[in-house]
Amino acid sequence: MVRLITHNLLACHAKGCTTxxxxxxxxxxxxxxxxxxxxPDFIKGFLPRIEWKALVDAARQLGxxxxxxxxxxxxxxxxxxxxxHVLLEMHVEEGAMICPxxxxxxxxxxxxxxxxxxxxxxx
Amino acid sequence: xxxxxxxxxxxxxxxxxxPELMSVSELHGFNIELPxxxxxxxxxxxxxxxxxxxxxxxxxxxxxxxxxxEFYARGKTYEELxxxxxxxxxxxxxxxxxxxxxxxxxxxxxxxxxxxARDVVEDFSYMGxxxxxxxxxxxxxxVCYEEYVDKHGTTREKHEGDGEFREVFFGRxxxxxxxxxxxxxxxxxxRKYYGNTSMEAEIxxxxxxxxxxxxxxxxxxxxxxxGSMAYTTAHFGALFFGSDIDGRQMRGKxxxxxxxxxxxxxxxxxxxxxxxxxxxxxxxxxxxxxxDAIVTDPPYGIRAxxxxxxxxxxxxxxxxxxxxxxxxxxxxxxxYIPPTKPYELSALATDLILxxxxxxRHNGRLVFFLPTVTxxxxxxxxxxxxxxxxxxxxxxxxxxxxxxxxxxxxxxxxSEKYAPxxxxxxxxxxxxxxxxxxxxxxxxxxxxxxxYFKKFNKEDYVA
Numbered sequence: 001m002v003r004l005i006t007h008n009l010l011a012c013h014a015k016g017c018t019t020x021x022x023x024x025x026x027x028x029x030x031x032x033x034x035x036x037x038x039x040p041d042f043i044k045g046f047l048p049r050i051e052w053k054a055l056v057d058a059a060r061q062l063g064x065x066x067x068x069x070x071x072x073x074x075x076x077x078x079x080x081x082x083x084x085h086v087l088l089e090m091h092v093e094e095g096a097m098i099c100p101x102x103x104x105x106x107x108x109x110x111x112x113x114x115x116x117x118x119x120x121x122x123x
Numbered sequence: 124x125x126x127x128x129x130x131x132x133x134x135x136x137x138x139x140x141x142p143e144l145m146s147v148s149e150l151h152g153f154n155i156e157l158p159x160x161x162x163x164x165x166x167x168x169x170x171x172x173x174x175x176x177x178x179x180x181x182x183x184x185x186x187x188x189x190x191x192x193e194f195y196a197r198g199k200t201y202e203e204l205x206x207x208x209x210x211x212x213x214x215x216x217x218x219x220x221x222x223x224x225x226x227x228x229x230x231x232x233x234x235x236x237x238x239x240a241r242d243v244v245e246d247f248s249y250m251g252x253x254x255x256x257x258x259x260x261x262x263x264x265x266v267c268y269e270e271y272v273d274k275h276g277t278t279r280e281k282h283e284g285d286g287e288f289r290e291v292f293f294g295r296x297x298x299x300x301x302x303x304x305x306x307x308x309x310x311x312x313x314r315k316y317y318g319n320t321s322m323e324a325e326i327x328x329x330x331x332x333x334x335x336x337x338x339x340x341x342x343x344x345x346x347x348x349x350g351s352m353a354y355t356t357a358h359f360g361a362l363f364f365g366s367d368i369d370g371r372q373m374r375g376k377x378x379x380x381x382x383x384x385x386x387x388x389x390x391x392x393x394x395x396x397x398x399x400x401x402x403x404x405x406x407x408x409x410x411x412x413x414x415d416a417i418v419t420d421p422p423y424g425i426r427a428x429x430x431x432x433x434x435x436x437x438x439x440x441x442x443x444x445x446x447x448x449x450x451x452x453x454x455x456x457x458x459y460i461p462p463t464k465p466y467e468l469s470a471l472a473t474d475l476i477l478x479x480x481x482x483x484r485h486n487g488r489l490v491f492f493l494p495t496v497t498x499x500x501x502x503x504x505x506x507x508x509x510x511x512x513x514x515x516x517x518x519x520x521x522x523x524x525x526x527x528x529x530x531x532x533x534x535x536x537x538s539e540k541y542a543p544x545x546x547x548x549x550x551x552x553x554x555x556x557x558x559x560x561x562x563x564x565x566x567x568x569x570x571x572x573x574x575y576f577k578k579f580n581k582e583d584y585v586a
Binding site for chain 2: 001002003005006008009010011012013022034035036037039041042045046049051088110111112113114115116117118119122123
């Protein structure tokens with residue numbers, strides 16, 4: 001899985017890696033699209049918690065260009081549908097997420113990312 | 124305006140009944156008036172509700188509610204009961220003329236012989252019901268419940284002590300509990316994927332109700348294991364996020380993760396947002412205030428060891444271990460598995476509350492189980508782990524004899540932003556001091572694992 005909503009919430013947390021540790025960069029990913037039930041209230045409620053640029057960049061890297069570069073002031077149905085699709089319907093099944101700062105590789109296998117840190121990376 | 128309703132509970136998990144009623148009423152935004160002489164050990168309770176509609180919401184959602192009736196009368200004897208029923212005909216007079224009906228006579232802890240049941244029905248003839256008697260699809264059902272004391276453990280003749288009830292209740296059935304059948308549909312034995320620590324269906328449903336799970340909510344379980352909490356919360360519409368230090372628990376042996384397979388069986392796999400492998404004490408969450416509820420059954424260290432990243436302390440005098448950075452190419456092509464060390468329960472509990480305060484939105488709930496030693500537990504135990512901005516809503520015991528587990532529901536009352544916890548003793552001490560709790564008090568759940576394996580024999584562990 002690793003939906004983009006999850007990708008938008010995860011930062012590198014290795015010891016000492018506190019700046020430029022978000023968003024993680026996708027590498028060698030395979031994507032699946034799976035329909036999810038649209039809940040406009042959830043999407044609207046989640047909107048303020050989104051790191052917008054990270055979401056748009058990730059979506060574009062994975063081939064979805066429906067989102068505008070700036071978060072729009074007006075939220076219409078079309079926009080909600082696109083945002084829903086990007087947040088919840090794009091699944092990264094295999095590949096890796098790489099920290100832009102410390103280059104830690106977080107492998108994704110069968111849709112489950114391994115965010116465990118190695119012994120020398122924990123505080 | 125409250126009217127009186129007669130609620131019949133399933134005779135299990137006594138201490139969970141009121142918290143569940145309160146959670147469901149809070150979720151749907153209505154109030155329940157509890158009786159002054161409340162006795163949660165009895166299966167019947169008179170509740171004050173504003174409408175039949177509210178009663179139906181309770182029967183549709185509460186796992187522990189068997190039925191709710193409009194309350195007519197109660198008595199130690201049938202004379203008392205009939206007197207009260209006659210005294211207030213306004214409650215049932217409108218059904219006299221032309222309403223098909225049936226009357227059910229039943230008992231708790233007893234079975235009434237059919238001949239007497241018929242006599243009981245006949246005794247209500249003063250109501251003068253003119254409508255048709257319809258045993259299949261009546262428009263209304265009157266119910267008469269006799270409550271007997273538990274004759275547990277005694278051998279007796281069938282129907283012995285018939286009529287010697289503690290109290291008898293009479294009312295009009297509003298609705299029978301329909302949520303109880305979920306206990307069967309979530310039966311762990313019929314689940315496609317489960318483990319040796321999977322939570323029983325009934326309790327996981329009760330936990331889901333405590334979180335106020337509903338559509339559009341985002342719920343997180345930091346010790347997701349085999350996903351017991353995912354299925355029930357998602358069933359009620361919530362979106363679910365799970366993490367665990369051990370990815371094997373979430374995956375199982377097949378290609379597709381076990382939790383997703385089991386969720387698909389219940390038709391809720393699309394509501395499992397994601398599963399992640401990480402240690403919650405080294406978590407990658409970018410920011411706080413994301414979740415509407417956190418629900419978890421943390422590992423106590425008995426069947427599943429509570430673990431966090433790191434290594435066990437070296438024996439004193441031993442030279443420090445050198446930590447080598449891991450090399451990217453591993454000779455055996457296996458994924459790297461970092462070392463772990465035990466996570467003591469009272470530290471885990473405190474950390475869990477601090478983490479929840481960081482990750483929950485205002486008014487969000489934390490629902491979790493805390494094992495306690497029955498003989499040693501004191502009310503203050505729960506207070507020893509509370510921090511500023513968090514408040515206990517409910518605390519229900521599931522008793523196993525020498526130990527038990529308490530389902531604790533905590534609400535984040537503060538709307539402030541809080542820093543993530545440090546997960547270290549010093550950080551915990553500072554927080555607890557701020558909350559001005561009895562920091563000297565040692566809670567009964569401290570070192571639970573050690574106490575458990577010493578069979579709760581105090582002499583063995585109180586030095």
